[in-house]
Amino acid sequence: MPDAQPHLYLVDGSSYIFRAYHRLPPLTNRHGMNTGAVYGYTAMLWKLAESLSKADGPTHMAVILDKGSSSFRNEMYDQYKAHRPPAPEDLVPQLPLIRVATRAFSIPCIEEAGLEADDIIACYTGAARAAGWKVTIVSSDKDLMQLIEDDGSVDMLDTMNDRRIDRGYVVEKFGVPPQQLGDVLALMGDSVDNVPGVPGIGPKTASQLIQEHGSLEAVLAAAEGIKKPKLRQNLIEHADNARLSRELVRLVCEMTLPEPLEALELKNIPEAPLREFLEEQGWKSLLNRMVGQGSRPSGGERPAATAPRVAGPGEPETISVDRAAYLTITDAATLGEWLAEAATQGVIAIDLQGDGGHGLAEGLAGVSLALAPGKAAYVPLGHGATDLLSEGPTQLGLAEGLRLLRPCLEDDSVLKIGHNVKDQLKLLADHGIVVAPVEDVMLASFALDGGRFGHGLDELVKKHFEHECLALKAVCGTGQKAIRFGDAPLGPATEYAAENADMVWRLWQRLQHRLAAEHATRVYRLVDLPLVPVVGQMERDGVKVDRSYLAELSGTFAAETASLEERIFAAAGGPFTIGSPQQLGQVLFDRLGLKGGRKGKSGNYSTDQAELERLEADGVEVARLVLDWRLLTKLKQTYTDALQAQIDPKSGRVHTRYALAAAQTGRLSSTDPNLQNIPIRTELGAKIRNAFIAEEGFSLLSADYGQIELRLAAHIADVPQLKEAFARGDDIHTITAQELFGDAGKDSRGKAKTINFAILYGISSWGLAGRLGIPTEDAKAMIDRYFERFPGIKNYISTTLEAVRESGYSETLFGRKTHFPNIKSSIQSLRQGAERAAINAPIQGTSADIIKRAMVKMPAALAAAGLERTRMLLQVHDELVFEVPHGDEERAAAVIRDVMATAAEPVVALDVPLSVEVGWGENWGVAH
DNA sequence: GCATATGCCTA
DNA sequence: GTAGGCATATGCT
Numbered sequence: 001m002p003d004a005q006p007h008l009y010l011v012d013g014s015s016y017i018f019r020a021y022h023r024l025p026p027l028t029n030r031h032g033m034n035t036g037a038v039y040g041y042t043a044m045l046w047k048l049a050e051s052l053s054k055a056d057g058p059t060h061m062a063v064i065l066d067k068g069s070s071s072f073r074n075e076m077y078d079q080y081k082a083h084r085p086p087a088p089e090d091l092v093p094q095l096p097l098i099r100v101a102t103r104a105f106s107i108p109c110i111e112e113a114g115l116e117a118d119d120i121i122a123c124y125t126g127a128a129r130a131a132g133w134k135v136t137i138v139s140s141d142k143d144l145m146q147l148i149e150d151d152g153s154v155d156m157l158d159t160m161n162d163r164r165i166d167r168g169y170v171v172e173k174f175g176v177p178p179q180q181l182g183d184v185l186a187l188m189g190d191s192v193d194n195v196p197g198v199p200g201i202g203p204k205t206a207s208q209l210i211q212e213h214g215s216l217e218a219v220l221a222a223a224e225g226i227k228k229p230k231l232r233q234n235l236i237e238h239a240d241n242a243r244l245s246r247e248l249v250r251l252v253c254e255m256t257l258p259e260p261l262e263a264l265e266l267k268n269i270p271e272a273p274l275r276e277f278l279e280e281q282g283w284k285s286l287l288n289r290m291v292g293q294g295s296r297p298s299g300g301e302r303p304a305a306t307a308p309r310v311a312g313p314g315e316p317e318t319i320s321v322d323r324a325a326y327l328t329i330t331d332a333a334t335l336g337e338w339l340a341e342a343a344t345q346g347v348i349a350i351d352l353q354g355d356g357g358h359g360l361a362e363g364l365a366g367v368s369l370a371l372a373p374g375k376a377a378y379v380p381l382g383h384g385a386t387d388l389l390s391e392g393p394t395q396l397g398l399a400e401g402l403r404l405l406r407p408c409l410e411d412d413s414v415l416k417i418g419h420n421v422k423d424q425l426k427l428l429a430d431h432g433i434v435v436a437p438v439e440d441v442m443l444a445s446f447a448l449d450g451g452r453f454g455h456g457l458d459e460l461v462k463k464h465f466e467h468e469c470l471a472l473k474a475v476c477g478t479g480q481k482a483i484r485f486g487d488a489p490l491g492p493a494t495e496y497a498a499e500n501a502d503m504v505w506r507l508w509q510r511l512q513h514r515l516a517a518e519h520a521t522r523v524y525r526l527v528d529l530p531l532v533p534v535v536g537q538m539e540r541d542g543v544k545v546d547r548s549y550l551a552e553l554s555g556t557f558a559a560e561t562a563s564l565e566e567r568i569f570a571a572a573g574g575p576f577t578i579g580s581p582q583q584l585g586q587v588l589f590d591r592l593g594l595k596g597g598r599k600g601k602s603g604n605y606s607t608d609q610a611e612l613e614r615l616e617a618d619g620v621e622v623a624r625l626v627l628d629w630r631l632l633t634k635l636k637q638t639y640t641d642a643l644q645a646q647i648d649p650k651s652g653r654v655h656t657r658y659a660l661a662a663a664q665t666g667r668l669s670s671t672d673p674n675l676q677n678i679p680i681r682t683e684l685g686a687k688i689r690n691a692f693i694a695e696e697g698f699s700l701l702s703a704d705y706g707q708i709e710l711r712l713a714a715h716i717a718d719v720p721q722l723k724e725a726f727a728r729g730d731d732i733h734t735i736t737a738q739e740l741f742g743d744a745g746k747d748s749r750g751k752a753k754t755i756n757f758a759i760l761y762g763i764s765s766w767g768l769a770g771r772l773g774i775p776t777e778d779a780k781a782m783i784d785r786y787f788e789r790f791p792g793i794k795n796y797i798s799t800t801l802e803a804v805r806e807s808g809y810s811e812t813l814f815g816r817k818t819h820f821p822n823i824k825s826s827i828q829s830l831r832q833g834a835e836r837a838a839i840n841a842p843i844q845g846t847s848a849d850i851i852k853r854a855m856v857k858m859p860a861a862l863a864a865a866g867l868e869r870t871r872m873l874l875q876v877h878d879e880l881v882f883e884v885p886h887g888d889e890e891r892a893a894a895v896i897r898d899v900m901a902t903a904a905e906p907v908v909a910l911d912v913p914l915s916v917e918v919g920w921g922e923n924w925g926v927a928h
Numbered sequence: 929g930c931a932t933a934t935g936c937c938t939a
Numbered sequence: 940g941t942a943g944g945c946a947t948a949t950g951c952t
Contacts, residue, residue, distance in 0.1 A: 230950075479929055580948055581934055601933075608935060634936060638946055665942060667939085674944045677938035685937080709939090709941095758940060767940035833940095840941040844939090848942095877939040877942085930952075939942080 008128045008264060009048060009058035009157075010121050012139030013098055013109075014066040017041055019140070019160055019826050021091045034090040035281060038097045042278075044159050045105050046286065048138065049269060058136070060128075060264040063102045064120045067111035073248055104277035106269055108259055115255060118143055122251035125154055128261055143185065143249055145170050148178040160826055175207035183216035186246035195248045196241040200234045216246055312808075313449055316466045319373070319506065323470065326498035327377035328490050330394050332404060335379060339408045341371055347415040348408065349505035352424045353497050355382055356476070356484025364398060364427055365486035366493065367405060370501035373509070377501075378494040379405075384487050393490050402431055409435045417441065417508045419457045419500070422536045422660060429540065441507040443528045446661035447520040448511060451809065451819035455661040461503045464510055469503060470496045523816045526907065527849055528660060530856045534872070535658050535668070537859075542653030543675070543873045543881070546691045546923075550640045553687060557636040564629045571622045578629055581607045587622075594620060631684065639679065639688045646673045658875070665841050666816045666848040668875055676876045680928070692924035694883050701889060701920035702927040703896045704879035707732060708847045709760050711912040716813065716842060717796035721789070726912045732756070739789045740782065755786055759793055760843055762836025797839055804838045812845035813908045814853075850914070851878065854903035858896070865895045881924060893918045 020040030051057035102109045110120055121137055125147050128135045133153075137144050140158040148154050148167055156165035163169075170178050187206035189197015201209075213219045220242060223235035235242070271290065278287045329335050342348035349370040355363040363382055370376040381401040384392050396404070408414055410433065418424050421440040428435055445455045453459060458469045475492045476483050485493065515521045569575045573591060576583045585605030589597040594615060597605035605611075607626075615623035646654050656675040658668045670676040678692070679685025694700040710732055714722035725735040736752035737744040744752075751772060758768050769779035787794035804810050805824060809817040818841045822834035855875065862870050867884075870892045874881035880900070884892045897916045904910050921927045 577948075579946090582948075604934085606934090630936080634946075638937070638944095642946085659943095663942060667942065669943055671944065674938085677936090677944065679937060681938085704939095761941040764940055771940080836940055837942085844942060847939095879939085931950090933947105933949085935946085937944085937946100 005134055006059045007134040008060040009136050009138055010124055011063040012117055013063045014117050015139055015141050017098055038094045038101055042101045058266050061266045062108045062110050062264045064117045065111040066117045067113050104274045108264055110258055118251050123253035123255055126253055129153055146178055146181045176210050180210050182249050183210045185249040186216055186242055189245055195245045197245050198234050198238045198242050316464055319465045319467055321467055323495040323499055326494050328494045329377045329379045335404050338369055342408055342414055349417040349501045351500040352427055353485050355486035368497035368501035370505040373506050376498035378497040380490055382486050406433055409433050417504055419504050422532045425536045426540055441504055442661050444511045447524040448514050448518055450817055451664050460507055470499055523814055527852050531852050534855050538872055539655055541871050541873055542651055542655035544693050544695055545647055545654050546693050547644055550644050550691045554636055554640040557632050561632045564625055568625045635685055642673055664818050665845040675874055689925035690923045698883045698885055699889050699920045700924055700927045701882040701884045703916055703918045706915040706917055708878050709843050712843050712846050715910050715912045717792040719790045719792040723912050740785055762839035800839055801835055810838050810841045812842050812849050814849040816845050850903045854900045857899050861895050861899045867892050889920050
């Protein structure tokens with residue numbers, strides 16, 4: 001009997017076409033008309049028809065469309081769908097074609113005036129279910145999810161993402177079963193359909209409230225007793241809107257079926273009309289698939305263009321973790337046994353626990369080891385007493401522990417696996433131990449899965465093993481009451497630390513094979529891994545900062561800020577918090593009555609730089625004062641004050657920390673403090689660079705690549721004019737201006753410079769127009785002209801995007817992959833953002849690879865030149881900063897320039913030269 | 929104490 | 940339009 005059960009597929013044609021339009025690349029037919037959305041729609045119908053013979057395939061099918069634009073919901077609420085933007089220009093002519101395409105398949109097409117497709121679908125679903133049929137709604141519309149039945153008799157199919165939507169999916173996404181979904185949707189509202197909902201309530205809160213109270217009416221009834229004041233108030237004030245919204249999202253069935261269920265049977269599809277339609281559209285690939293396949297698409301044959309298998313992180317692996325089985329090692333004999341086993345098998349996973357201090361002052365609380373999955377131990381070395389009365393726990397002690405560990409750590413026949421090895425090398429280097437050889441699962445993950453997810457240990461464990469590591473706060477607590485790891489009891493400390501080593505071991509087992517298989521070894525072995533000790537040493541060295549000079553600057557800034565404050569309050573008619581954009585907006589636009597304030601997401605006026613500069617141009621003095629105030633407080637708070645606080649008391653220097661696996665493109669990032677965003681553009685800000693000084697008897701030397709990203713763009717996109725200009729040493733923006741405008745006046749050169757940068761960032765006519773302050777059409781014309789003069793650029797953009805859509809990732813010249821999960825998103829903004837990032841990543845990423853290679857080569861090159869006392873201190877993306885003994889500057893400059901200029905070799909041969917500008921002096925300001 | 933919004937510094 | 944980090948204010952846990 002189940003085999004004979006009819007299965008009705010209801011295709012939500014209207015919503016499909018909109019999604020297809022935003023998702024699919026433009027496609028034109030032989031009349032020059034854009035038909036991408038219709039093509040997508042046709043291909044989807046084809047696929048559905050193909051599945052006729054399959055187990056869960058359709059026996060009956062209908063396409064449901066919206067007719068007209070007004071429904072009973074508009075009578076209920078005149079704002080319904082009022083703010084929906086008109087359909088895009090090149091989509092409108094495609095809409096009638098949907099009916100033509102549907103007819104070509106000889107599939108019934110149902111539409112009724114005054115009814116939305118959703119309601120018709122609800123109607124047919126109800127009728128089919130009453131007849132004992134199964135129903136599948138082909139759509140991903142959340143409103144329709146209300147129709148899904150727990151017993152599986154009604155489900156949905158999202159053909160864009162090729163997944164079934166059932167009760168489980170709804171519960172996962174909205175926290176409630178389909179029956180309660182309408183209540184959740186009513187609370188959250190829908191900005192696209194202009195369903196009001198309740199302000200301040202989004203999907204999370206809506207779901208939580210319905211889960212808690214059971215229904216919308218129950219929530220409204222309980223509103224008075226809700227704790228959060230804002231939420232309570234909104235629920236009470238907007239209860240009517242909530243009830244209205246409930247009716248708007250309710251799917252109703254008040255019609256007789258225009259076609260009886262039986263008329264929807266999916267029979268053989270007559271060949272002639274379909275062939276005629278495909279020929280008319282010129283869709284050869286679909287036509288070819290008809291040949292030799294009888295009269296309709298069927299048989300479940302795969303489409304001709306099958307996407308290649310994309311390697312990926314793979315399915316998560318299920319593991320069982322028994323934290324109680326981890327060992328606490330407190331005696332030399334047991335530790336000796338573990339280390340002997342490590343020596344025998346030649347590999348061990350290691351994790352270090354700091355004692356909770358930071359910077360150079362951080363001590364070592366203990367070491368955890370793993371020798372096999374689940375076989376892990378913690379060796380406490382510096383744990384203190386948990387209360388004042390007792391002594392510390394029994395443990396080996398730091399000196400004894402390190403004495404025992406050292407041979408293993410330094411044994412070049414024992415591989416040490418870690419996660420974020422740089423921080424561990426630094427800790428051990430403080431004790432004179434140089435660890436080698438090492439592997440780093442964080443960097444392996446970065447090379448394999450960059451752009452897919454973060455590379456922290458906890459996150460990797462969750463992704464690969466669906467396991468939650470014991471949280472550090474479960475051991476040490478949080479906030480004020482947090483204790484240092486070195487003060488934690490050994491039980492929890494062992495569970496936490498040993499689990500980390502265990503997970504490092506398991507991750508390496510899982511990731512190591514992928515490195516070669518997915519061609520990630522070059523980036524991992526030649527760039528990121530060898531960089532670890534180099535960056536570790538830079539962090540340990542730190543950079544000297546002139547505290548008294550910074551204090552002096554702070555004082556000056558403070559005084560000027562105070563005087564500005566007075567003048568601002570006088571002009572504003574009273575004191576307020578200048579640093580609060582909310583209050584500033586109220587003062588400017590409400591109290592002072594200035595016009596024009598644009599409001600942002602939370603309903604506050606925008607008061608950003610652009611807005612204030614607009615006011616300033618209108619002669620509003622407060623605007624100028626606030627801009628000055630912002631500059632000064634920014635400099636003081638973020639730089640002069642913060643920098644003084646970051647000076648390490650032991651070394652008298654500032655030790656930034658570089659993150660090796662944070663930036664999607666492969667760049668480093670700098671924190672605590674960030675030394676990659678020290679001011680330089682404004683005269684006042686640039687003074688801060690003078691605070692970075694050299695040690696007595698040394699100079700600070702800065703070496704930076706000139707226009708490296710444009711050079712790489714010229715190479716990668718293969719633009720002869722630009723490559724030749726770089727080879728000659730010409731001014732690149734002048735050359736561009738000549739090409740584009742035929743002249744190179746100041747104005748033209750400026751525009752050319754802007755376009756050159758826009759190219760690197762993934763150009764859009766809208767964005768360029770904003771930058772240059774010109775109409776979008778003019779910007780579009782400039783871009784077209786650019787593409788015409790430099791066809792390589794246009795070709796680079798299209799081939800890069802095609803490749804990313806195909807494979808899911810982009811690649812640098814060194815083979816570094818960056819994944820773009822959103823490149824096929826149905827959400828336009830996400831997709832376009834991914835496209836811009838994908839255009840930029842190979843260029844920015846190659847630049848990052850090159851300077852990393854220079855850093856890796858630098859210590860040996862300096863040593864070979866007898867410049868052992870020259871130290872590399874900072875990296876700022878295209879710049880390296882060194883401390884050089886007086887008298888060695890010229891020689892160091894020559895070595896550094898050479899290493900940087902040839903850093904890509906021999907891995908990559910560039911056909912543009914890399915220029916390196918070098919300067920030195922008593923501080924960073926004069927060196928740069 | 930934590931998360932979000934806004935704003936601003938760098939390459 | 941790319942890639943980052945971090946400050947304050949604000950509202951809530």
